[in-house]
Amino acid sequence: MRRIYPILIIALALALLCSCADTGLFSGGSSSPSQAESASPTNITGEAVSPSPSQAPSAVDDEARFKLFRSFLSENYQQLSDAFYNGISGVGFIDLDIDGGVEMLVFDAGASAAMGVQFFDIVDGKVECVSANMEDVGKAFGAEHMSKVIVNANYFDDFRLMQDKASGEKFFIVQSGNGAADFSYSELVRFGNDGGVLTLESLMYKYDEYDVDSGVLVSGIRKIAGETAELDEYDAAYSSFFKGAEDLGYAAMGAFLWENSDFDAGLDGLLAMADKARMLYYANSYFIT
Secondary structure: OOOOOHHHHHHHHHHHHHOOOOOOOEOOOOOOOOOOOOOOOOOOOOOOOOOOHHHOOOOOOHHHHHHHHHHHHHHOHHHHHHHOOOOEEEEEEEOOOOOOOOEEEEEEOOEOOEEEEEEEEEEOOEEEEEEEOOHHHHHHHEOOOOOOOOEEEOOHHHEEEEEEOOOOOEEEEEEEEEEOOOEEEEEEEEEEEEOOEEEEEEEEEEEEEEOOOOOOEEEEEEEEOOEEEOHHHHHHHHHHHHHOEEEOOOOOOEEEHHHOOOOOOOHHHHHHHHHHHHHHHHHOOOOOO
16 A cells, blocks of 8 residues: 555545546546446536436335345455455445435545445345445446446545436436546536436546656546546636536435444455445434435
8 A cells, every 4th residue: 555645635635525626737648547438427517317217216115125235244254355355344224326226335445545345235136236435346246237437535425415406306316436646536426217227427537647756747547427527628618517516415424344343254244334334324214206
């Protein structure tokens, strides 16, 4: 793991929170570490978009879903341990696609300035990974629904419930990001639903490279919906998106390894985290209508 300079950490944090305008060289440059290449996002320009019928909440037995997720963790513990070679650091539940049924989020130990997140949905009655920051997790538990979009985050409440001001549509986003001494990136990701399965869509992406010795910005890339954009285009699209959508203040919750002595590194600790995350979800339940 590369040493992170304090100034870089502060800069990365500010970038993730408010995507402040940058100075330097943008457009073009080398390819980024993100694998996100997706269809055009909705609501980037603030235009009204009718809610998709597939996103309407439905009667789903969350308790049955919790049991499936818990059984999955228990029955696949050894394979999970092998795939999460640095360990599992957190477990949480959020209805990210707003279809009435929770999905499971599993944080890995992370690297550089953020942790990676793995997303699990229930497809045809079975738990399936639909996005994985760690390649081995995707290979072990993913299938045809695996997204190319990955997420790095540090908190469950990084996942924000938004509402389009024009259409009234509700949806979740996350500001994914990471960095080290020589780079930083952030990516605005929107969650959706395709045929009952959770989807991830890259709305906007920024990547910067720095001189390791001086910390000076040397190059950068901006993308909107996977297409290279100029700095001013990116800033305008980012500003328009947040002017057209309201944060509803929903604070997602989950359990992290270091929060409780009962959350040891073994199977019992993993299941204890999942049980705690289930309780937190119900205690903080938010009914989306």
